[in-house]
Amino acid sequence: MNIRKNFAQLIAAIGLSLTSIGSVQADISLTYQSLNYPDYRSTILVKNQYIRFENPMAPEFFMLFDSEQQHMTLVDGSRQSYTVLDRETLDSLSEQIEVTRKAIIAELETGMKTASAEEKAQMADILEQIKSLAQGPEKALVQYQQTSVQAQVNGYNCTVTQAIINTEEHAQLCVVSAKKAGIPEEEMATLESFHHFSNSVHQQLNPGDSTELLFVMNSKVQIPVSVKRLLPISAQDEYQLMQVKKLSIPASAFSIPNGYQQKDIEDAFIVE
Incomplete structure (x- = not known):
């Protein structure tokens, strides 16, 4: 049996596109764009303790995360179904x-x-x-090493940070403070919680595999405005933060659509 790629694709795109949004004109939407493939844009909406992620490369799927309940919901529009991931099912x-x-x-x-x-x-x-x-790894698989190199990306003065895995530099991030990017502390706390949960999920499903863990930083205070992937060579690309918006997101955006049926985790992830 094989693990389906839906979750991996979502986590990879999420990693490449840390974005967020909150409450009445205080919710945050961050949009990242690929430099190699400009049509590839990724956005995460964060509202208080909720996250909604939509992957334009798989528009029929979206993902919800509740940081208080600590569960993730994968929604499949093509099947009108959803699967809940919590500690017990994982x-x-x-x-x-x-x-x-x-x-x-x-x-x-x-x-x-x-x-x-x-x-x-x-x-x-x-x-x-x-x-x-x-x-699995004895310590955090990805080590972030901040350098003294400064750069400018889309008007942001940022610090180059290396993502190191087993002594090799797999990616370069250029990071700024969340405050400078205009992202509230509450939304950053939700993003950090998502980092821990998704990291745990990925390591349970694919222990020791670093593929999807490069870009979601474990931080309440910093966010990448540029993510340049160096390894593997076949995946080289750079994503840049193109837009930060404050807006009001309806609570319904973080709910499962009416009429959708819940599927067991095995049905969502495993193909015989």
């Missing part, structure tokens, strides 16, 4: 993934006993990767 899915992982390891170890030398070497490499990922 633990259940994580257990299923671990059972499958152990079965694959056992099958590889059995196959290696009768495999040719070349096949055995290939299987040993796969086995090592699976076991390594299963262990």
Whole structure:
């Protein structure tokens, strides 16, 4: 069985587009745009403890997050359905993934006993990767190192910050204070809470994998106005903060549409 890409796509785009919005003319909307692909824009709306994320690359999906209840809701417009992710359901899915992982390891170890030398070497490499990922990181996977380099992005004077994974620089962020970007403390607290939750989700589903963790910073006081991805080479691009808007978002924007049916987490993420 394979984990569907819907969640990974959403988290990746969210990471590339930390945005937010709040209450009566105090809600915040931040829009990031790709320099390589200008049609790729991402926006997150933050209202008090709520987040709504819409990914223009998958317009039929959107995601809601409640920082007080600590749960995420994935909404699939094409199926008129939704799936709620909370700690209990994530633990259940994580257990299923671990059972499958152990079965694959056992099958590889059995196959290696009768495999040719070349096949055995290939299987040993796969086995090592699976076991390594299963262990997960002993510390935060992404280390952010602030440099003394200053830059200017769309009128913001920002500080270049390196995103380091296993001693390699995977991305460069240019960050400013949330206050300078005009983002209230309450909305930043919601974004930080989302960072912790999404990081936990991703590591439960794909332990040790850094792919979707580069860009959502663990901070109440700083936000990137530029995100330049360096590795992997195939994913090189830069996203810049193009717009910050204060507006009023109706509470209904953070609710599940009427008539949508709830699906089990297995139905949303696992394909036989």
